[in-house]
Amino acid sequence: MASIKLFSGAFGHVSVLSAASDLVTHAHTEAHIIVWLEGDPGSMIVGGKEVRLGPDEAICVNSMQPHSHHFPEGKPGSFLAFYIRPEWAALRLGRKPGEPLFRRPAAPLDDELRTTTTGLFNALTGAVEAGDFAAYEIERMTERLIEAIDAAQLPMSTRAGKAGHLDYRIRKALALMEANLCGRVGLDEVARSVGLSRPHFFTLFKDQMKLTPNVYWNTLRMEEALRQIKGSEEPLTSVACNLGFTTQANFTRFFRDHAGVAPTLYREAARAGA
Template sequence: MPISPEDESDRPAAEDTADVLSSALTSLRISGNVVLHHTYGAPWAVDVPASNGLAPLFGVGSDARIVVFHLVERGEVVMEHGGETVPIGPGGIVACFGGGGHRLRRGRARALKLADVLAGTVPVPEPNGRPDDTRLLCGAFVLRDIALHPLLAAVPAVLSANALDDDLAVVTGLLARELGRGRPGAGFLLDRALEMLCASLLRAHLARSDVGWFRALREPRLARALERIHRAPGEGWTVDELARVAGLSRSHFAEQFTEFVGESPMAYVTRWRMGEACRALRHTERSIAEIAADLGYASPPSFARVFRRHVGVPPAEWRRNIRPSPMFQPDT
């Protein structure tokens, strides 16, 4: 039974926002790797492939996204992405959540391929003690369950932040301390720190975003409705029930939700359900009938029709095509 607006209003708005972001992050099954931590002497340039080109290195398929990040510990670099030039100064960090290929450079030089740099088959410019030396920490977040995910539809293709700010400083400081020291438990701590870095970047974006899904999370009444959808996707949601959870009139709720989130409340419910279905098909042994019932569908055929409309193939075929793979673990 939906909670009344009066009961829901006793719940802190920040808690609803945190729960929505937490459920979204958890559903992505984030992991990460550091692939480079080195000082380079100018000039140099490296071409980084798009997510699909990197997927074989990480043992994942097209249902995952490789989000490359670059943290400048010392010096400065330029990133060329999608026809734009993004300067990154000391303490700057960028993450390519859109999964696009890009070039990272200091000065002008013939670009090396990232795969060749990682394999050690090409010489890289060593530091020469000049001011234009650059120390980089480069890695990747692997987002494993991206199907129909609202967070990825809302986050910028390139997200920039200052690694010296607040939570980011704590996480990047932990990364820097643990890398290369070989202390007991370092591998475990690095894995957790990379997950925290990804989450901290997205939380920092949430705090300053004025558009889309992230903006909706900052609106207490909409965040309340989103939290309930994420917590109980199989409920028999209607616009009226969600408006009651939000404590708004039906028309005002529908208007505000669509304006902020970018789609109607029921379209969002369906998309979140289908994303949950993809995750259940991949990570559990539950039957399609059980998954359909869990997500509020009266019959497997009705569920299958909606699934195919959103995903492009029937649930059984989608499940057959998913093959979990071990992660690539580069030397650091």
């Protein structure tokens, strides 16, 4: 059983999540910072490397970096998860557009940050009176986090897989995938459309994008699902149909595997945190 609370702002959004079921390999357009708070932390795979959450470290995931979360014991854990808009972070850190925020998938949490995250968790979950805490403090907390992580990690080089440096066939494939979020076009057809065999397409895509075509396309579909769930009043059956799912049950399973909660619960949390 998973529960979630959301707060959105100019920086992106932050969620308080309690979960015990595995999350499949997925990615986000936002950068991602995860802080373990209590319960079973589980373990994560970030960019092919295993990392473990703990009281003294935050997990750092770059935009479009594949990652998964596993709970071998099936016991629930509580987490504070920041989803940070890359353009917002780039302005505050003086980074070039498209430059990844994090060099390593983990960063130390000092006593001040640990105290602040605990206070933020208590405010968002209603353990203490939030008042005007959320709007100001969450953004300040996010800025403090990215600055502290930036100071703890060495300067980064720009990822080679930016759009301007991609093979023209991959650029064409990305455009085709973005235009077909309903999923009625298969990856075999995408490969043929760019003049590649399926194996060659998958190899080139992963080499250029650092994630598989499946994960990338599912990321796009999740982003659109989140947009429709938060920004429209359409019933979830319509959202599922818009994204090419034959049944709402299949959409719910897909959403839970990627977000850790059912879409109904996510919509309730998004409305409460708006």
